[in-house]
Amino acid sequence: MSKPIEVDDASFEQKVLQSKIPVLVDFWAPWCRPCLMAAPVLEELASEYANKITFAKLDVDQNAQVAAKYNIMAIPNLIIFKEGKPVSQIVGYKPKEELKKDLDAVLK
Amino acid sequence: MTAKAKKEYDVIIIGGGPAGLSAGIYTSRARLNSLLIERGVVGGQIADAEMVENYAGFAEGVSGVELGQLMQRQAAKYGLNITIAEVTGLELKKEKRVVNTTKGDFTAKAVIIASGSERSKLGTPGERELTGKGVSYCATCDAPFFKEKPIAVVGGGDIAITEALHLAKFASKVVVIHRRDRLRATRILEERARAEPKIEFLWDTVVEKIEGEDMVKRLNLRQVKTGKKSNLDVAGVFIATGFKPNTDYLKGFLPLDKAGFIKTNDRMETEIPGIFAAGDIRLNSARQAITAAGDGAAAAVNAEKFISQ
Numbered sequence: 001m002s003k004p005i006e007v008d009d010a011s012f013e014q015k016v017l018q019s020k021i022p023v024l025v026d027f028w029a030p031w032c033r034p035c036l037m038a039a040p041v042l043e044e045l046a047s048e049y050a051n052k053i054t055f056a057k058l059d060v061d062q063n064a065q066v067a068a069k070y071n072i073m074a075i076p077n078l079i080i081f082k083e084g085k086p087v088s089q090i091v092g093y094k095p096k097e098e099l100k101k102d103l104d105a106v107l108k
Numbered sequence: 109m110t111a112k113a114k115k116e117y118d119v120i121i122i123g124g125g126p127a128g129l130s131a132g133i134y135t136s137r138a139r140l141n142s143l144l145i146e147r148g149v150v151g152g153q154i155a156d157a158e159m160v161e162n163y164a165g166f167a168e169g170v171s172g173v174e175l176g177q178l179m180q181r182q183a184a185k186y187g188l189n190i191t192i193a194e195v196t197g198l199e200l201k202k203e204k205r206v207v208n209t210t211k212g213d214f215t216a217k218a219v220i221i222a223s224g225s226e227r228s229k230l231g232t233p234g235e236r237e238l239t240g241k242g243v244s245y246c247a248t249c250d251a252p253f254f255k256e257k258p259i260a261v262v263g264g265g266d267i268a269i270t271e272a273l274h275l276a277k278f279a280s281k282v283v284v285i286h287r288r289d290r291l292r293a294t295r296i297l298e299e300r301a302r303a304e305p306k307i308e309f310l311w312d313t314v315v316e317k318i319e320g321e322d323m324v325k326r327l328n329l330r331q332v333k334t335g336k337k338s339n340l341d342v343a344g345v346f347i348a349t350g351f352k353p354n355t356d357y358l359k360g361f362l363p364l365d366k367a368g369f370i371k372t373n374d375r376m377e378t379e380i381p382g383i384f385a386a387g388d389i390r391l392n393s394a395r396q397a398i399t400a401a402g403d404g405a406a407a408a409v410n411a412e413k414f415i416s417q
Binding site for chain 2: 029031032033034035036037038040041061071072073074075076077089091092093095096097
């Protein structure tokens with residue numbers, strides 16, 4: 001079972017931007033309930049897309065640098081990075097089936 | 109407890125807010141084999157509330173998250189099964205009611221629909237494009253991103269005023285924009301908002317357009333009585349104008365009103381025997397945690413009667 005990894009300001013460059021496969025970063029904060037709603041769905045997807053897409057979590061409260069760089073002004077906020085660049089962004093809670101469409105589009 | 113292998117139940121409850129959890133407490137205590145299906149996290153919309161002050165029995169108030177957890181614990185104590193899945197449809201197969209989900213089909217003798225409602229969109233140009241770039245639907249999520257910045261809240265109900273009060277802790281200024289000349293919100297909330305120096309009101313005003321490229325910059329406003337147009341510079345706008353029931357998956361199965369709400373009788377019965385509805389999704393619901401809980405209990409009692417018939 002593949003689980004989402006934790007990333008922070010320090011490890012973002014290496015774990016996300018330099019990743020060989022696409023990385024979905026879940027920008028979240030402990031006070032955000034829809035973020036907590038999204039978490040179990042993302043865990044399931046992390047398993048289903050193992051070795052195809054890495055799933056990562058970044059706490060915006062603790063990691064203001066990365067959050068500011070990508071202009072995060074609403075959470076949950078999912079950004080998919082491919083070869084170091086954001087290629088897809090999903091703002092707000094979305095059901096699993098809708099997320100899968102976005103993930104599949106990135107893999108095409 | 110997560111139900112995995114089992115697919116047949118006496119009662120299936122769709123939605124894990126106060127209506128669904130109360131229904132679950134009652135059906136489980138009636139020793140009906142019950143499954144509650146929730147798509148996200150159990151607790152429902154009350155979990156968005158920092159403090160629930162109007163739920164009878166909690167004289168000092170209770171945080172929404174805690175109230176949800178207490179209900180869940182109470183239901184679990186009597187054996188309610190909970191699974192996390194998205195319900196995609198309902199079907200009738202002979203005497204069985206089939207609930208289609210992203211984790212497969214589950215069947216039951218009775219179904220209680222308690223899937224609640226979610227924030228509706230304003231439908232204004234710029235809203236969709238700037239969602240996440242200053243347009244928000246959740247003050248508890250996003251208020252900290254607007255520290256010392258001017259923001260607007262659109263709406264005049266309890267949620268709008270609660271959000272304005274929360275945002276006032278962070279923002280430099282909060283302008284409440286309401287299309288009528290008085291608030292719909294509970295009087296005590298209005299009193300607090302009027303006493304909060306950071307909160308201002310713009311009456312009889314609607315948002316015609318949200319402007320900005322990478323970020324929200326300005327709102328184009330229109331005074332509905334005079335027709336006068338104006339602009340308001342803000343860094344963010346929180347939309348709290350209304351709610352839309354989560355009933356898309358019921359289209360074609362159950363008659364819904366124009367806005368998507370479910371009509372029930374006073375026993376919480378829908379037009380289909382054995383299918384009950386409770387809480388926010390009911391037409392003319394008071395949209396309160398306590399009325400939702402009451403609906404859930406009533407639906408459960410009547411579902412039990414239906415099953416034993």
